[in-house]
Amino acid sequence: MTLDNQDILFASLMGSRSVDLIQNANILNNELANRVLPVIPFLPLKNQNNVLSQKGHAINLQDNWTTRDSIEEQKQFFPLSFSFTGGAGTNWLFPYEPMINISSGNNIVKRNVAKQGGNLIGTIKERWSRKDFDITVTGVLIGSIMQGKPEDCFPKDQLIQLFEFLKHSKEIYIFCHPLLLLGINKVVVEDYSFPFTKGENVQAYELKLTSDYSYNLLIKEEF
Template sequence: MALDNQDLLFASLMGSRAVSLIQNVNILNGQLRKHVLPVIPFLPLKNDNNVSDVPGKAININDNWTTPNAVNEDEQFFPLSFSFKENSVRWVFPYEPMIDFGSGNNIVKRNVAKQGEKLIGTIKERWNRKDFDITVTGVLIGSIMQGKPEDCFPKDQFIKLFEFLKHSKELFIYCHPLELAGITKVVVEDYRFPFTKGENVQAFELKLTSDYSYELLIKEDF
């Protein structure tokens, strides 16, 4: 399936692995159109005016491509938000990111010598669940595409996100698919802000791990 200019822009921001996802979303959108449902907005850009091609001409918000400062939480399909404390003030990601998460089991296996026909494979003695590994990939977008860094770069969004990333304790996370899996707290393992095309765009990739509360000391009454 061919990609249009907007798809190519998103792929350049998010990396080559996003191409297959874009194609899948395009197929989904085609099916949704048959049922007269609204098309899913994959990258919220709008082009209200033409960019001047006159060299040296100052570019401002009146004669430049603009983007919304943020997409409202109720307009996002699976909004993602962080908070430092449980049920405290949340920071909602301004644009809905892509979220991948998975887990598994730690299994202790034993090989039994001289196995018979009825005893095949290993003996599974015990197992426990692994942490969830969560990858969040998205972009921060400034309101003006070209100009001075203080006008174009999404500084406020970047600073707010970085406050959470450098936090030395667990973070509370809110997203519907994660809540269904029982994930309400995470710790930040790694984060990257790769080079991103566009003066007003900054991509990010976060590596998170689920966290849970445990009572390590059990008080017994004698």
Template structure:
């Protein structure tokens, strides 16, 4: 019996086996690029801009309030009521605890929570300041101005007003500084800081004596009969 190769191959063209082989080849074999398409692509050469040697050592510029995701601003009386925006967005961590008065019931499992109070929020602010230049003298690299401004806020003997979307969601508008640290940071132009604080609220502690109530009596009108007894 003679077999015709052409007839056998043509019978397999529409079979599932041939389709499977074609799919595998199309996925694993790199397609051939058309030379005509490559010739039509114009040659582009990147032209670097001329810059001075000083610009090569300049640090990144600080971001504005609109460019930050959760900007944090501070305000107290030392700055005459002006907000101090931290130039580089810090990391803010908030922790809150619930106080519960618990009672142990007799012959029952668990405890009775008769009252719940929210403690002060514990806030941790971690960030860093960056100088104008990466390399250079101390006055050119170290962020001294930002550090001095932050120091004045940390040493203020008053509650500090804060403006941050994350804090305002939790009704935190003022904080009381409880601690600070300035860890070692690699780099001449970088100074890291970490601030720990607690949420603060305004309380009116002035005792106001309640006013005594007075009974107002009107003037009698008309005639009254007097008893003869």
């Protein structure tokens, strides 16, 4: 089964693993359509059938393609969400599961020993400390209508909600299973970008986050 431009765009944004999912979803959709059943929108991809349905679930008779603007949390493998208040309050779930890259390391103070001779090789490692975790989040926001006026098809509501967290001047709480395994539940936003993205209803983003922890810098001494 060949991939069209929309399929290739989605695969390039979300990774090569999505190609198999795209093909399997298209095959299943075509089989369901042949049996006069409604088209199920597994992915934000156009189908070959002109079906009139509700907004965000099929296409209309004027060839104004529509698609799902989000995936439910239980259907995402590693869902990611932000929160201002931690456990209390409402978390904002990323509409589509993004790609997450995590990196860290150690800060090591090294000293070169003069005239170290042949028995002492390399540097003396005096002390070390752990670096912050650098987290890169890459994904897309997708509007439910693929073509039309910007106020109709561009995912403006999702972008505004995301930007509320990005411009926050304090740490934000983050929830994602791999991050929780590493003990990361708070981050600060260092950089973010919204690059040009092909598609009237698609906006890509890339977030640069750094882990943050609570520290008690004041030590109470008892005399």
